Structures are given as structure tokens and as C-alpha cells.
Amino acid sequence: MGAMDAPASQSPTTKVPWTPWRTVVAFGIVSLAADMVYEGMRSAAGPFLGSLGASALTVGVVTGAGEAIALALRLVTGPLADRSGRYWSLTFVGYALTALCVPLLAVAPFLGAAGLVTASTLILLERTGKAIRSPSKSALLAEMARSVGRGRGFAVHKALDQVGAFAGPLVVAGVAILSGRLWLGFAVLAIPGALSLLLLAQLRGRITSAAVPDAPGAPILPAAESKRLPRSFYAFAWSCAAGTAGLMTFGVISFHLVDAGLLGAGVVPVVYAAAMAVEAVAALTTGFAYDRWNARVLYCLPVMIAALPALTFSGDLGVVLVGIAIWGLATGIQDSTVKALVADLVPQSRLATAYGVFAAFQGVAALAGGSLAGALYTHHLAVLIGVVATVQALSLVLLVTTLRLRSGHRPTAAPRA
Numbered sequence: 001m002g003a004m005d006a007p008a009s010q011s012p013t014t015k016v017p018w019t020p021w022r023t024v025v026a027f028g029i030v031s032l033a034a035d036m037v038y039e040g041m042r043s044a045a046g047p048f049l050g051s052l053g054a055s056a057l058t059v060g061v062v063t064g065a066g067e068a069i070a071l072a073l074r075l076v077t078g079p080l081a082d083r084s085g086r087y088w089s090l091t092f093v094g095y096a097l098t099a100l101c102v103p104l105l106a107v108a109p110f111l112g113a114a115g116l117v118t119a120s121t122l123i124l125l126e127r128t129g130k131a132i133r134s135p136s137k138s139a140l141l142a143e144m145a146r147s148v149g150r151g152r153g154f155a156v157h158k159a160l161d162q163v164g165a166f167a168g169p170l171v172v173a174g175v176a177i178l179s180g181r182l183w184l185g186f187a188v189l190a191i192p193g194a195l196s197l198l199l200l201a202q203l204r205g206r207i208t209s210a211a212v213p214d215a216p217g218a219p220i221l222p223a224a225e226s227k228r229l230p231r232s233f234y235a236f237a238w239s240c241a242a243g244t245a246g247l248m249t250f251g252v253i254s255f256h257l258v259d260a261g262l263l264g265a266g267v268v269p270v271v272y273a274a275a276m277a278v279e280a281v282a283a284l285t286t287g288f289a290y291d292r293w294n295a296r297v298l299y300c301l302p303v304m305i306a307a308l309p310a311l312t313f314s315g316d317l318g319v320v321l322v323g324i325a326i327w328g329l330a331t332g333i334q335d336s337t338v339k340a341l342v343a344d345l346v347p348q349s350r351l352a353t354a355y356g357v358f359a360a361f362q363g364v365a366a367l368a369g370g371s372l373a374g375a376l377y378t379h380h381l382a383v384l385i386g387v388v389a390t391v392q393a394l395s396l397v398l399l400v401t402t403l404r405l406r407s408g409h410r411p412t413a414a415p416r417a
Contacts, residue, residue, distance in 0.1 A: 018206040020147045026203045027141055028160030033196035034095055035164030036171065037189045038126060041102045043169035045123060048182050052108060052116040062120045066127035071363030073131035078356020082349060087136040088204060094133020095200060099193030101126040106187035134359065139351035142343035144207075150340040155287020158336035162280035164192075166273055229354055232405035233345045239398035240338055241361040245369035246305040246388040246395075247330055252373045253312045253323075262317045271321070275328035282332030290337050295344075295403055298337065302399065304330045306392040309385045313377060334362075345406060 018026065046059045054062070081087050101122040108119040145153020172185035179185075254272070257263045263271065289297045304326050311323025339355070346354040376384035 018203075020144060023144050023203065023207055024141070024148060024153045024156055025160070026199060026206075027137075027144065028157040030095070030196050030200050030203065031137075031157060031161040032164035032167075033192040033199065034098055035161050036168035036192040037102045037196070038098050038130070038168070039165040040168030040172040040189050041105065041123070041126065041186060044172050044176070044182055044185065048105065048108075048186075049116065049119060049123075051182065052119055054116055054120075058116075058120075062123055066123050068363070069124060070127040070130040070134075071359050073128065074135050074356035074359045076356070077132050078135035078352040078354070081136040081139065081352035087140050087352065090136040091133045091140060092197075092200060094129040094131075094137070095196055097129025097132065098126050099190075099197055101129065103187055103190035103193060106183040109183050135352040135355040138339055138343075138355040142339070142351055143348070145340075149288075149291035150343055151287040151290030151337055153287075154336045154340045155284045155290075158283035158287070158332065159280040162276050162283070162332075166276050168192075170273075229346055229350060229357065230405070232402050233342070233354060233358075235398050235405060236341065236345060236402040237358050237361040239395045239402060240334065240358070241365035242391050242395035242398065243301055243305050243330075243334065244362045244365040245372070246308065246391050247327070247334065247366075248308065248312070248369060248373045252370060252377065253320075253327065256313055256377065257320065260315060262315075262320060271324060275324050275331075278325050278328030279332035279335070282329040283336035286333050286337040287340065290340055295341050295406075298333065298341065298399060299396070301330060301333055302392040302396040305395075306389045309373070309381070309388050313381055313384075341402075345402075 042063075045063055049059050049062060077090065081090050105119055105122050108115040108122070111118055141153060141157055142150060145157075168189070171188060172182075175185040175188050176182045257271070286297050308323055308327055308330070311319055312327060314320050314323065342354055342358055343351060372387065373384060376387070
């Protein structure tokens with residue numbers, strides 16, 4: 001009998017496997033710690049690069065290229081995970097890049113003329129880490145959450161993730177204010193970065209071999225099958241792309257808050273933090289509802305998005321705040337419950353590929369939607385409202401089509417070891 005097959009009583013070093021819920025929560029805490037690191041960096045990347053001599057154009061190019069890498073590269077890393085079966089290894093590498101690159105930004109101010117190039121490179125490498133881990137991480141989470149309900153699993157994970165997204169920027173801001181050194185805030189983020197890697201290693205050791213990729217004879221997902229993703233997946237990807245195009249970035253909304261004189265620039269981050277809290281609640285609520293009522297809960301998404309331009313670009317602060325709350329609700333659903341349906345639409349062996357393709361659809365749509373909102377906001381608001389409403393009607397039709405196609409063909413789940 002091999003070491004992996006031996007009963008726990010025969011070896012005092014054998015670790016007791018964690019329950020499915022405990023693994024989901026632990027994975028969420030890994031994301032919480034990692035989100036503290038990279039959201040902390042993203043909240044101050046512009047001023048930090050500026051302090052190193054970057055122009056506004058340079059800041060825009062570096063941060064824009066980073067987001068493009070984080071999304072577009074998933075078209076490569078998703079299929080790579082499915083072909084190689086190394087979901088766990090790719091997840092670890094991705095988190096390691098984040099945990100290392102962000103704290104290393106602290107050395108950039110001491111490198112003279114090379115500081116700006118070094119900082120820019122580290123930011124792009126961190127975003128590369130996001131692209132490397134995201135498809136594999138989502139595929140692993142989909143499998144871990146299968147027995148507890150994928151809607152619930154993604155919801156709890158997203159809620160914990162948002163705690164990190166809220167706390168990281170506050171840590172960086174607090175350290176910077178107290179010390180007067182922005183780079184020191186990045187250095188402090190080495191602590192949650194190290195914790196994310198330690199817990200990730202602990203998590204792998206506590207999952208049964210059937211739930212651990214790269215383990216001999218028991219990969220979490222079977223070898224990738226040579227077949228295309230189903231039509232229902234592409235219908236859903238187009239539906240969510242249409243939704244994302246109408247779900248404007250907070251940057252455009254925050255610009256309106258200041259440009260219209262509704263809030264001072266210093267208060268805007270507080271509004272954003274409140275939207276992140278709403279996003280966490282939305283993820284939890286719709287995730288649990290998904291497991292009870294299935295994908296029908298997503299019908300509310302196009303309706304909410306259609307109302308956003310009229311609300312968020314209003315001249316009344318109260319109306320805008322209502323719109324921002326709805327924006328947070330829609331964003332929370334997009335980032336959690338939507339992923340549960342993706343996992344239910346595709347074969348287990350194609351999960352990472354599907355998440356990579358899905359991210360590419362959303363990335364292109366986000367760029368198009370942000371550009372559209374920016375171009376029409378000032379002089380053609382009525383046109384923007386009409387265009388977004390039309391696109392959301394298309395999104396709803398595609399969502400109905402997705403569910404009809406799904407009812408005619410459901411992918412067979414992978415057998416458990």
C-alpha cells in the first residue's frame with residue numbers, strides 16, 4: 001500500500017483532510033490576503049509612478065497595459081492549465097508573483113533613473129501573475145464548491161475577496177500618512193503576501209488527493225478533451241459582454257461626482273469603499289439564490305445595468321448614490337454568480353479554458369463600454385442612456401437563449417476519484 005493510500009492511523013504525520021466548506025473558506029482567505037496586496041498597489045500606483053518621474057501618459061500606458069495583460073493573457077493560461085493539468089502549480093506561481101512584485105516596489109525610489117522602469121516592470125509582472133492564476137484558480141474553486149453549491153462557493157469566496165480589496169488600500173494609505181513614505185506602504189504588504197502563500201500551501205496539504213491537482217493519479221480535473229466549448233457558453237459570454245459594456249467603470253462615475261461638484265475628490269474613495277461592501281453582499285445573496293433557483297436569478301442583471309447611466313450621471317447626489325449602490329450590486333453578480341454558471345455550462349476538462357475565453361470577452365467589452373461612456377457623457381447623455389438600454393435588451397435575449405440551450409444539453413460532470 002502506498003503512502004497516499006495508508007490509513008491516517010498508520011502515520012502520525014498524516015493530515016486530516018478539510019471539509020469542502022472549510023476548503024472554500026480557506027481559498028477565500030488566500031484571495032483576501034492576495035487582494036490586500038494587489039488592490040493596495042493599484043490604489044496608489046498612479047501617484048507612486050508620478051513620484052518616480054512618470055507623466056500622466058506614462059501612468060496611463062503602464063496601468064492600461066497591465067489590465068490588458070491580466071485579461072488577454074488568460075486566453076493562453078486557461079488552455080495551458082487544461083492541457084497540462086497543472087492547475088495548482090499555475091495558481092501558486094500567479095500568487096507568488098503578486099506576493100513578490102508588489103513589496104519589491106519599495107526599492108524603486110532608491111534606484112535613481114532606473115526606478116521608474118523597475119516599478120513599471122514590477123507592476124506589469126504582477127498583472128501577469130493575475131493572468132496566470134485566474135483561470136486555474138476559478139477552475140479549482142468550481143470543483144471545490146461542487147458539493148456545497150457553486151453559487152454559494154463563489155459567493156463566499158467573493159465576499160472574502162472583497163474584504164481584502166477594501167482593507168489593502170486602507171493599509172497603504174494609513175502607512176503612507178503616518179510615515180510620509182508611500183513606498184513603505186508597499187513594503188508592509190509583504191506580510192499579507194507571505195500569508196497568502198503559506199495558507200495556499202496549507203490548503204493543498206489538507207485537501208484529499210482527489211481534490212489536489214498535480215497529485216499522482218488523482219488530478220482535480222481530467223485531461224483536456226479535444227472539443228470546442230458548447231454553444232451555450234458562447235451565448236452566455238456574449239450576454240455578459242453586452243452587460244459589461246453597459247456596466248461602466250467606477251472611474252467614469254467618480255469623474256462625474258467631482259466634475260458635477262457633487263463630492264470632493266477626497267470623499268470619492270469612501271463612496272467606492274461603500275460600493276465594495278454592497279458588491280460583497282450582492283455576491284453572497286445571489287450566490288445562495290443561484291443554488292436554490294438556478295440561473296434565473298441572473299435575469300435581474302440586464303435590468304439593473306440598463307438603469308445605471310440615468311442614475312449615476314444624474315445631477316442629484318442622492319440619485320447618483322442609489323445608482324452607485326446598483327452598480328455595486330451588478331458588479332458583485334458579474335464577479336461571482338456569473339462564474340458559477342460558466343462552470344455549469346462547460347465540461348470539467350475545459351473549465352480553465354472557458355474562464356480564460358470568458359475574461360477576454362469581458363475585457364474587450366469593458367474597454368468598449370468605458371470608451372462609449374466617456375465619449376457620450378458630456379454632450380450626449382440621452383444617447384448613452386438609449387444605447388445602454390438597447391444593449392441590455394440584447395444581453396437579456398442572449399441570456400434566455402443560453403438557458404434554453406443549456407436545458408437541451410448539460411455537460412457531464414467529471415467522475416470523482
